[in-house]
Amino acid sequence: MDKIVVNGGRRLSGSVHIEGAKNAVLPIMAATILASNGKTKLNNVPLLSDVYIMNELLKQLDVNINFDTKNNSMQLDASNDILYKAPLKYVSKMRASIVVMGPLLARLGHAKVALPGGCAIGSRPIDIHLKGFELLGATIKQHDGYVEAFAENGLKGNDIYLDFPSVGATQNIMMAATLADGETTIENVAKEPEIVDLANILNKMGAHVSGAGTSKLKIKGVSQLHGTEHNVLQDRIEAGTFMVAAALTHGNVLIENGESQYNEPLIAKLQEMGVTVKIEDHGIRVIGPEKLTSVDIKTLPYPGFPTDMQPQMMVLQLASAGSSMLTETVFENRFMHLGELSRMNAKFHINGQTVILDGPTEFSGAEVSATDLRAAAALVLAGLVADGSTQVTNLKYLDRGYYDFHDKLKRLGADIKRICLDENDEVTE
Ligand SMILES: CC(=O)N[C@H]1[C@@H](OP(=O)(O)OP(=O)(O)OC[C@H]2O[C@@H](n3ccc(=O)[nH]c3=O)[C@H](O)[C@@H]2O)O[C@H](CO)[C@@H](O)[C@@H]1O
Numbered sequence: 001m002d003k004i005v006v007n008g009g010r011r012l013s014g015s016v017h018i019e020g021a022k023n024a025v026l027p028i029m030a031a032t033i034l035a036s037n038g039k040t041k042l043n044n045v046p047l048l049s050d051v052y053i054m055n056e057l058l059k060q061l062d063v064n065i066n067f068d069t070k071n072n073s074m075q076l077d078a079s080n081d082i083l084y085k086a087p088l089k090y091v092s093k094m095r096a097s098i099v100v101m102g103p104l105l106a107r108l109g110h111a112k113v114a115l116p117g118g119c120a121i122g123s124r125p126i127d128i129h130l131k132g133f134e135l136l137g138a139t140i141k142q143h144d145g146y147v148e149a150f151a152e153n154g155l156k157g158n159d160i161y162l163d164f165p166s167v168g169a170t171q172n173i174m175m176a177a178t179l180a181d182g183e184t185t186i187e188n189v190a191k192e193p194e195i196v197d198l199a200n201i202l203n204k205m206g207a208h209v210s211g212a213g214t215s216k217l218k219i220k221g222v223s224q225l226h227g228t229e230h231n232v233l234q235d236r237i238e239a240g241t242f243m244v245a246a247a248l249t250h251g252n253v254l255i256e257n258g259e260s261q262y263n264e265p266l267i268a269k270l271q272e273m274g275v276t277v278k279i280e281d282h283g284i285r286v287i288g289p290e291k292l293t294s295v296d297i298k299t300l301p302y303p304g305f306p307t308d309m310q311p312q313m314m315v316l317q318l319a320s321a322g323s324s325m326l327t328e329t330v331f332e333n334r335f336m337h338l339g340e341l342s343r344m345n346a347k348f349h350i351n352g353q354t355v356i357l358d359g360p361t362e363f364s365g366a367e368v369s370a371t372d373l374r375a376a377a378a379l380v381l382a383g384l385v386a387d388g389s390t391q392v393t394n395l396k397y398l399d400r401g402y403y404d405f406h407d408k409l410k411r412l413g414a415d416i417k418r419i420c421l422d423e424n425d426e427v428t429e
């Protein structure tokens, strides 16, 4: 078990490289199942534990993968006979594994995937994914902890309206529809940039998807897809996390090649708080003010404020002068980090899906444990401005979505290190 030890008080400065997006690469890797002809090469692949899990899962399905970790590239070949079953071992490690279901169903007419279950941030059902598959003509059965979908005679295009613009359901149904007979329209879809990235690679593979980035997708089914080459989109959540780190530490940080259009809701809130955000030739520069103004935040599907930036933003709200409100509307249980932040002197009051935060907080260093991926990042951020030393454990969550987080912060001037511990909590490195 590792832990990060951070001593607060340093201003961050310099520039930081941002990886490819976890939430783009995972469905894109799943999409390569659809290519029954030729290989697909992905560039800008982030070295994250979730990517290694998807890699293992796809290998289980008999997709041939060559992961060149030195060059952040991956070659995937699903041109042979692939298998239809995604076992619990992989799905239980990563909910996003559910996005193999649409491609398997489309390609094989049969998919069997372990039910992903919930996680720390919510119950996360998959009813919208399954309703979409049914409307494309699939029969769904749930048994023994698995969900199984059959479409022996192939899927048929249809008009589908999603109850909620679910990111995963949009991706799964869009991928399934690429090989369906006829035309599919999907309304009230998610509009995230990662959906657009997925539609872009599907089209390079020979699919006919239009409308990505709007609330209505149109997909004209084709009989076969083929391999291609694609550069994975930059991670707007990793970029946003470093933007918050700069703002919090009164720092001056350049987010290299940062794409401001994907982080507009965050940038607007940072500016309201008194943070300077400049779009430069080589990225986004973020300069933190001496004193942060408090603002209220409400998470929403894209282009609203992203729930994946909520825990990090909460630390900034806690640091700002005065009280502020944060309302989480996407997940029903995404406040777990507050318990740990209270150990660092945060004061707040939770009322249903809203928390009232009492700033400015004099964070004090403490031993804290990450409860999920973005909570892990938020605790490290709080440690950057805490008085004394903060130790963050349970880093398996951090590694799902951040590559080299402590080293990147260190290069920006933070007093931070990662320590490897053995079972007896003894330092091994
Ligand atoms: C790998 C990936 O891309 N993960 C992202 C994706 O997760 P994910 O695709 O799981 O998120 P969804 O958009 O599907 O979920 C949003 C909400 O809809 C609910 N829901 C979803 C599907 C369904 O069939 N029924 C249902 O009720 C969920 O429980 C949740 O409360 O989008 C989330 C919302 O932006 C992000 O936080 C995650 O980082």
Ligand SMILES: C=C(OP(=O)(O)O)C(=O)O
Residues within 6 Å of the ligand: 023, 095, 096, 121, 308, 373, 374, 401
């Ligand atoms: C919730 C997240 O991811 P996932 O859907 O993979 O759990 C996240 O990236 O913050």
